Amino acid sequence: MQVSDFARPYHAGTGPVGVLFCHGFTGSPWSLLEWAKFTEAAGHRVAVPRLPGHGTSWQEMNLTGxxxxxxxxEREFLSLRAQCQQVFITGLSMGGALALRLAEHYPDDVAGLVLVNPAVMGQFKTNFAPFLSKLMxxxxxxxxxxxxxxxxxxxxDRTPLKAAASMLRVWVDVRACLDLVSCPLLVYRSAEDHVVPASSTAFIMSHVSSEERIERILLNSYHVATMDHDKETVFRGSLEFFDEHRR
Structure with a gap:
């Protein structure tokens, strides 16, 4: 199936520091593209993969998990690790869960995490996805x-329910192993988010083992803060975070 132009993956830069960008559920690299280009312009190598089933149709996404x-x-991370001295990972929404799972499985290789409204749990109605997926x-x-x-x-414009049910399963997997996350952690959370509850970030912050765990509140953005009014705050703050933890 044809991939939309705005959903194409993005790889650029040649610096010794690599940054992997993980987009969210039903989104695409488009939601992180401006952030990635800002990071590239600062001298870093960046990778923004398109997750399978995204950027095409919700029907195709229901065939993925x-x-x-x-x-x-993981493939993108290992590629960056082979090319760079250090690798940081960013994640938006469900991309935050994928980033955390990488940090759980590669604790010695992830230099730090920058997460924006990370999802390891959803609103109450989200819990019905496994049941509803059998009906619609x-x-x-x-x-x-x-x-x-x-x-x-x-x-x-629609939520693929089989894929949503699968997302719930990765949340369970990630939550169970958060104590394995030990790298520096910076989380941006929107004060008003209509997709992911504040309890998701609270759970992450209280269960990781990271000595450095910082939460910053965004007052003028909703869930997709990487494209919203506070995006410059996220972009500049992440660069400062990368610079502080370079070795």
Whole structure:
């Protein structure tokens, strides 16, 4: 199936520091592209993969699951690790869960994490996805939660329920092993988020083993903060974080 132009993966830069960008559920590299280019311009090598089933159609996404999404970011991480002296990982929403899983499985190789509204749990209604997926193929959309009316995430207009049920399973897997995360952690959380509850970030912050764990609140953005009014805060803050932890 044809991939939308805005959903194409992005790889650029040649610096000794690599940064992997993991996008969210039903989204695409588009939601992280400006952040990645900002990071590239600062001299870093960047990789923004397109997760399988994303950027095409929600019907195709229902044919994929969390193992496919995680395998994709793992391959990209290992490629960056082979090319760079250090690798940082960023993640938006479900991409935050994938980033955390990489940090759990590669504790000596992840230099740090920058997460934006990370999802390791969802709203109460999300828990019904496994049941609903047996009755229907899709539900109302969850993407493009943006305060800026001029921005558009171009996420799917429907939520693929089989894929959503799979996302719940990776959340369980990630939550069970958060104590294995020991790298420096910076989390940006929107004060008003209509997709992921604040309890998701709270759970992460209280269960990781990282000595450095920082939470910063974004007051002028909704869930997709990497494209919203506070995006410059995220971009510049992440660069400062990378610089502080370079070796």
């Amino acid at each position: 969390w193992q496919d999404w995680y395998s994709c970011v 193929a899709s539900a109302s959309a969850v993407g493009s939660d943006l305060k800026d009316p001029t921005a558009d995430e171009f996420a799917y």
